[in-house]
Amino acid sequence: MLLQELSGISETLYLVEESYSSQRTIESTLRYLAGVHTFVAQEKIRLIRIKKEEQTLGLFIFNPGNKEFPVDFWSVFTGALAKEPYRREFEELSASILLQNPAEKEFEISSELWRDAINEYYSLMLISRNLCPGCSTELEAYDCVFSEGRVKRVQESFEKLKAKGYSFESGKKGKMLEVCCGNGMSTLALHRMGFEPLGVEVNKCTLCQGLEHRVLNPKKALVLDATKLSEYFEPEFDFVVGFMLGLVYEFNKGLWIGIVKEAAKVTAKGGLLLFSVKSRPEIEILAKALFEVGVIGEIVDNEDSDGIFDQWLFIGRKI
Ligand SMILES: C[S@@+](CC[C@H](N)C(=O)[O-])C[C@H]1O[C@@H](n2cnc3c(N)ncnc32)[C@H](O)[C@@H]1O
Known part of the structure; x- marks a missing residue:
């Protein structure tokens, strides 16, 4: 998956927003990031940043497995596809989080490549039926x-x-x-x-x-x-x-x-x-x-x- 290639990770990852269209208003992204912002003041987390010059395109946050969900995974946050003022809010929250908790790795890419990676993620989620849990449609020849x-x-x-x-x-x-x-x-x-x-x-x-x-x-x-x-x-x-x-x-x-x-x-x-x-x-x-x-x-x-x-x-x- 392109998102894994761009961030150099091998673990599973999930975009925080459940559909491409919700990337416009990024409600879940901003809510969770606000939580992360409070959290990093007390405890350090593993972070990867994807950027284009000064702009943060994406933040990968590591979630170690626990008793409830024993698998390590990364949550992926982006505001790059959002409209204003949400995009600016994402930028400000990310900047503040990164100031307190610098990223362990940073990768510079183009906005176009980032869009491709997001598109690909939702396409793969669609094929794997993760976006439509009750789906029983079989593949026709x-x-x-x-x-x-x-x-x-x-x-x-x-x-x-x-x-x-x-x-x-x-x-x-x-x-x-x-x-x-x-x-x-x-x-x-x-x-x-x-x-x-x-x-x-x-x-x-x-x-x-x-x-x-x-x-x-x-x-x-x-x-x-x-x-x-x-x-x-x-x-x-x-x-x-x-x-x-x-x-x-x-x-x-x-x-x-x-x-x-x-x-x-x-x-x-x-x-x-x-x-x-x-x-x-x-x-x-x-x-x-x-x-x-x-x-x-x-x-x-x-x-x-x-x-x-x-x-x-x-x-x-x-x-
Ligand atoms: C007759 S099919 C043509 C599909 C394809 N272009 C082709 O030539 O085989 C028309 C397509 O328009 C899609 N469609 C209808 N309303 C739409 C909308 N508001 N946004 C995007 N696609 C829409 C339908 O779901 C359908 O797949």
């Missing part, structure tokens, strides 16, 4: 879930757009986000074309299926509601995609409009957006919403004889 035909269909959509003059090379070099990635069916096509997207999906079981089949990269897959993207990300992505969004009907269009508008918010200026749906009325609803938030682009007819997947595309650029 790969061929029952993933279809080469669909992978080809996504790849053909890119070919169609390239023939119209679009270039995707900057998307390969820059940061890419795939919203509503499901079990990674469309991600599989993106990987084959050389993209490395961060996939977000609201349904835990669907994402878990993609992780279990190693279709999704555990460092680049998140359980996250795409209607809240801007709460987690800056306008930082060079290419944002979403395949087979919907079905988009009049009665549920608010959800999908919310998703594409949030996708536009986290796209960097000049970045590309690409979405696919099944029918023309659906893509018209999404295109109208994207035009409203300053995306310029076009609807592309991508119909084939099957008439099911990725029939209509919207491609645009955030200005």
Whole structure:
């Protein structure tokens, strides 16, 4: 596990927050750290610090086994993904703890690597069912879930757009986000074309299926509601995609409009957006919403004889 590699430990570790989304407000982190702060005034503890220049990205605190829980483990605290004022509170508490009880080791890493490590932790916890104790879902055979035909269909959509003059090379070099990635069916096509997207999906079981089949990269897959993207990300992505969004009907269009508008918010200026749906009325609803938030682009007819997947595309650029 990346968190173990980065901190040079071999013992088990647990992140204090139980989900990626709770990393935004870090309630448990701040509560436990306040306790640690009081504790270190009387007794020394084993601490490892992960940092980026002056910023503490993570604190590892050692918990020796005892009668109740006879296994040594490390608790991992981070505020690096939190919003203000929680991030600052984490920084202040960590600084005060480290002043009284210096870390036995410090490691300097990038924020990006730290994010990957946190993502990977939650992905592995999901696969091992630690986040869903009652889960009885069995792994379905790969061929029952993933279809080469669909992978080809996504790849053909890119070919169609390239023939119209679009270039995707900057998307390969820059940061890419795939919203509503499901079990990674469309991600599989993106990987084959050389993209490395961060996939977000609201349904835990669907994402878990993609992780279990190693279709999704555990460092680049998140359980996250795409209607809240801007709460987690800056306008930082060079290419944002979403395949087979919907079905988009009049009665549920608010959800999908919310998703594409949030996708536009986290796209960097000049970045590309690409979405696919099944029918023309659906893509018209999404295109109208994207035009409203300053995306310029076009609807592309991508119909084939099957008439099911990725029939209509919207491609645009955030200005
Ligand atoms: C038709 S599937 C498409 C999956 C994948 N993109 C593909 O092409 O195979 C639509 C996906 O959107 C996900 N979804 C719906 N609402 C969402 C939300 N608010 N945030 C993130 N994902 C969402 C669903 O759970 C589902 O996996």
